[in-house]
Amino acid sequence: MEFDPLLECLAFLTRHYGKPYSNDSLRAGLPLEEGLFNADLFIRSANRAGLASKVHKRELVDISPLVTPVVLFLKKRKACVLLDIDHEEGHARVVLPETGDGVKRISLEDLADHYSGYAIYIREKHRYDKRSPTTLDVKSRHWFWGTILGSWRIYRDVLLASLMINLFVVASPLFVMNVYDRVVPNQAFDTLWVLAVGAIIVFSFDFVLKMIRSYFIDLAGKKSDILLSSRIMERVLGLSMSARPASVGSFAKNLQDFESIREFITSSTVTALVDLPFTFIILMVIFMLGGPLAFIPLFCMFLIGVYSFAIQGPLRRSVEKTLRSNSQKSATLIESLTGMEALKIAQAESDIQYKWEKSVGHIATWSIRTKMLSSSASTISAYVQQMCNIGLVATGVFLISEGDLSMGGLIATVMLAGRCLAPMAQVAGLATRYNQAKSALDGLNQVMEMPIERHEDRDYVNRPELKGAIEFDQVDFTYPEQEIQALRGISLNFKAGEKVAIIGRIGSGKTTIEKLILGLYEPENGAVRIDGIDLRQLNPSDLRSSIGCVSQDITLFYGTIKENITLGASFIDDEALLKAAEIAGVTEFANKHPNGMDMMVGERGQNLSGGQRQSIALARALLMDPPILVLDEPSSSMDNTTEQRMKEQLKTRCKDKTIVLVTHKASMLDMVDRLVVVDNGKVVADGPKEQVHAALKQGKLKIE
Numbered sequence: 001m002e003f004d005p006l007l008e009c010l011a012f013l014t015r016h017y018g019k020p021y022s023n024d025s026l027r028a029g030l031p032l033e034e035g036l037f038n039a040d041l042f043i044r045s046a047n048r049a050g051l052a053s054k055v056h057k058r059e060l061v062d063i064s065p066l067v068t069p070v071v072l073f074l075k076k077r078k079a080c081v082l083l084d085i086d087h088e089e090g091h092a093r094v095v096l097p098e099t100g101d102g103v104k105r106i107s108l109e110d111l112a113d114h115y116s117g118y119a120i121y122i123r124e125k126h127r128y129d130k131r132s133p134t135t136l137d138v139k140s141r142h143w144f145w146g147t148i149l150g151s152w153r154i155y156r157d158v159l160l161a162s163l164m165i166n167l168f169v170v171a172s173p174l175f176v177m178n179v180y181d182r183v184v185p186n187q188a189f190d191t192l193w194v195l196a197v198g199a200i201i202v203f204s205f206d207f208v209l210k211m212i213r214s215y216f217i218d219l220a221g222k223k224s225d226i227l228l229s230s231r232i233m234e235r236v237l238g239l240s241m242s243a244r245p246a247s248v249g250s251f252a253k254n255l256q257d258f259e260s261i262r263e264f265i266t267s268s269t270v271t272a273l274v275d276l277p278f279t280f281i282i283l284m285v286i287f288m289l290g291g292p293l294a295f296i297p298l299f300c301m302f303l304i305g306v307y308s309f310a311i312q313g314p315l316r317r318s319v320e321k322t323l324r325s326n327s328q329k330s331a332t333l334i335e336s337l338t339g340m341e342a343l344k345i346a347q348a349e350s351d352i353q354y355k356w357e358k359s360v361g362h363i364a365t366w367s368i369r370t371k372m373l374s375s376s377a378s379t380i381s382a383y384v385q386q387m388c389n390i391g392l393v394a395t396g397v398f399l400i401s402e403g404d405l406s407m408g409g410l411i412a413t414v415m416l417a418g419r420c421l422a423p424m425a426q427v428a429g430l431a432t433r434y435n436q437a438k439s440a441l442d443g444l445n446q447v448m449e450m451p452i453e454r455h456e457d458r459d460y461v462n463r464p465e466l467k468g469a470i471e472f473d474q475v476d477f478t479y480p481e482q483e484i485q486a487l488r489g490i491s492l493n494f495k496a497g498e499k500v501a502i503i504g505r506i507g508s509g510k511t512t513i514e515k516l517i518l519g520l521y522e523p524e525n526g527a528v529r530i531d532g533i534d535l536r537q538l539n540p541s542d543l544r545s546s547i548g549c550v551s552q553d554i555t556l557f558y559g560t561i562k563e564n565i566t567l568g569a570s571f572i573d574d575e576a577l578l579k580a581a582e583i584a585g586v587t588e589f590a591n592k593h594p595n596g597m598d599m600m601v602g603e604r605g606q607n608l609s610g611g612q613r614q615s616i617a618l619a620r621a622l623l624m625d626p627p628i629l630v631l632d633e634p635s636s637s638m639d640n641t642t643e644q645r646m647k648e649q650l651k652t653r654c655k656d657k658t659i660v661l662v663t664h665k666a667s668m669l670d671m672v673d674r675l676v677v678v679d680n681g682k683v684v685a686d687g688p689k690e691q692v693h694a695a696l697k698q699g700k701l702k703i704e
């Protein structure tokens with residue numbers, strides 16, 4: 001297994017701070033690059049382990065003993081934990097995980113030779129315990145707004161730039177006004193040149209500021225986009241199985257709607273919104289130039305505002321209907337693509353086509369309504385803008401005739417009013433995007449509030465290595481949104497190393513027992529314990545790295561055989577991979593292919609036969625040499641010879657492992673010593689294989 005210095009340093013620090021985490025739980029769910037941690041992932045993982053950390057560029061002499069322990073990046077991609085540093089004596093105490101020597105004293109000169117100049121400072125995050133009243137609890141930041149606020153410095157600068165840009169807006173009308181009123185009547189060409197040069201300078205500034213402003217808004221948008229997208233994905237992958245969405249396609253569509261939020265935080269939208277308050281500055285300038293004329297654009301702004309507000313309700317409804325129908329369409333699409341073969345066999349194409357066309361028709365109706373509503377906002381804004389111009393010119397003529405306004409003043413006022421209404425019209429045109437973004441945000445808010453597997457406020461017991469004893473204590477379990485209990489009062493006790501088969505009729509609850517052992521669901525009543533520890537107290541990643549599982553429905557992913565076996569454990573070395581492949585019988589069929597282990601398996605493993613898929617799943621289960629194997633019909637698609645070979649391999653190589661086997665095949669029972677019979681969610685027999693067999697044969701067991 002490849003050594004990961006940063007990960008080891010972090011694991012050491014979690015022990016140092018009294019809340020130990022195993023390597024598996026620290027790396028769980030993180031996008032490792034070549035199976036290794038980098039500084040970014042260190043920070044994310046530390047954060048989950050209750051440690052706040054930050055990378056600093058620091059010389060050794062600048063690291064104060066007060067900030068230790070600190071992780072130091074060493075040359076050649078190594079790292080160590082600096083426990084303390086004594087600048088006067090010239091030495092430090094470090095832990096170099098690679099050597100496994102524990103704490104070492106080292107001279108500062110030696111350390112400086114290896115040190116790369118970067119360090120990670122770490123601090124324990126404060127956690128409130130249950131006694132602290134929730135009213136005093138500091139509410140954690142909203143996932144979306146908190147991230148956007150993270151770029152507040154950029155937005156502050158954008159606001160400043162917008163203030164300048166909006167001040168510059170008055171430059172052009174003032175220039176024209178002065179030319180009309182002063183230059184033209186007096187033929188003052190010198191003044192004209194001075195004014196023209198001034199205007200050119202102002203507009204050049206304006207141009208540069210606008211470019212910079214868009215760049216920064218997009219930069220902030222991109223930063224938030226990356227952070228938000230990874231947060232959403234982390235949440236989705238961490239969802240508890242009980243919260244698993246009913247439809248993959250529609251859930252995927254909800255997630256894709258993040259696109260509309262992304263669009264909303266780009267420069268064109270933000271600029272329109274930011275410019276809006278500044279229109280009042282322009283209105284004031286109009287008031288200074290033309291007095292009561294300012295009321296005309298003000299009234300027009302009010303009209304556009306009222307119209308935009310009035311269409312919000314219908315627009316929201318039609319946007320929501322479009323989005324919902326889109327989800328439904330996506331659900332139909334994904335389901336039919338994944339089940340194409342079954343659809344053809346059942347000749348169900350026309351049913352799906354009907355569903356599809358119904359969704360498409362519905363979407364077309366509602367999206368036309370959405371488009372009409374949103375384009376009406378833009379058309380009305382343009383109409384009101386034209387009316388505003390007429391109103392201004394007509395009233396302006398009267399003011400000129402009474403000597404209250406100059407010709408230039410009127411032209412400047414008309415120009416300024418146009419500038420004043422532009423952001424308002426833009427905002428009115430944004431109504432659809434706003435509603436789409438809002439619906440998407442509401443949908444994603446729901447996703448972000450769904451229960452996840454790893455509870456941040458739960459203190460897990462650190463038990464990276466389990467022996468394999470399994471206990472069910474009066475376990476009741478019902479699947480989410482189901483009325484009938486799948487398990488009823490199940491009590492079982494498997495010793496470490498025991499080989500047990502669970503048998504029973506279809507739908508009796510065998511697979512459910514396995515899912516509970518894997519911690520995919522939590523029991524409704526009672527407890528499931530491994531080595532005496534309630535599963536709810538074990539970190540799911542520690543638990544699952546101790547269990548190898550072949551499930552009934554095997555899912556392989558697009559990639560090679562090798563990638564599928566090492567899925568989730570890319571850090572594993574080739575020796576372990578080959579051993580697992582050998583036991584599971586993968587080597588046998590892989591060797592017959594020119595690409596061997598690098599053979600592509602296709603999406604969901606569709607290039608392979610059912611039995612080959614089972615072999616790969618078994619190799620994946622055996623890869624980490626776990627103490628527990630949970631096998632659900634592992635040989636259902638295998639021929640007798642392959643099954644026999646697999647049984648022999650498992651018998652000889654997995655002597656110490658606890659094996660829980662679910663099967664309908666009598667031939668598989670050679671592997672086990674004990675039989676548990678489940679019926680209707682209850683254990684109806686449990687004992688040595690021969691005894692239970694005999695009881696079954698004599699019809700002594702009452703199976704409903």
Ligand SMILES: Nc1ncnc2c1ncn2[C@@H]1O[C@H](COP(=O)(O)OP(=O)(O)OP(=O)(O)O)[C@@H](O)[C@H]1O
Nearest residue numbers: 479480482486504505506507508509510511512513
């Ligand atoms: N994901 C699920 N959501 C809701 N109900 C489920 C789910 N999975 C199983 N069930 C229900 O729970 C009950 C037990 O199912 P389970 O899969 O444990 O049966 P099983 O004994 O493994 O059957 P088989 O031998 O057919 O695999 C069944 O009635 C089934 O309808």
